[in-house]
Amino acid sequence: GAVVSQHPSWVICKSGTSVKIECRSLDFQATTMFWYRQFPKQSLMLMATSNEGSKATYEQGVEKDKFLINHASLTLSTLTVTSAHPEDSSFYICSARVVGDNSPLHFGNGTRLTVT
């Protein structure tokens, strides 16, 4: 159980366009989802915390107008990279949890974004 599905697994887009990444909890209701960014051969950096039905909380240094997060339902959160630039190229990973459940976070398989 506790499967988190992320889509797409990879995407290539042109500079200036927007890209949407979906994160779904397939067999549980995720009250909270987290979005991470990982640069090549580096660790994961938390970008934002997304709670269902409310605005996302962004970490310091993360542009909220650049990285739009929507958590409209208990099973879906989306990350939209707006007006993408080559420096936005990265590996984006989501994770999810249920409030009151102290089990570890479950992670999606990530999305490789390449902006040309």
Next chain:
Amino acid sequence: AQSVTQLDSHVSVSEGTPVLLRCNYSSSYSPSLFWYVQHPNKGLQLLLKYTSAATLVKGINGFEAEFKKSETSFHLTKPSAHMSDAAEYFCVVSDLAGTYKYIFGTGTRLKVLA
């Protein structure tokens, strides 16, 4: 504040020999600690977790880790490395009772030599 330090960025072992990946943490309260493994271009898979129960934690694929409060360590070990163990390993500290944020270490890349 919480933080985690993985002492080795790269570790190489021969197949069949023991694995030791080191992790030290800093936390102002009782931490929850995890080890995750990541294969290339993949998400993260939970290996094991410590959440204030037994200090010696057994995980999947023969891995285990020991929580040592006096040394603020949570090193990952495996008696005998397998080629399939080659991957990136992350030590993670979290406050499961609060913000639930995960703080990741910088990762250790394990290479297994034939």
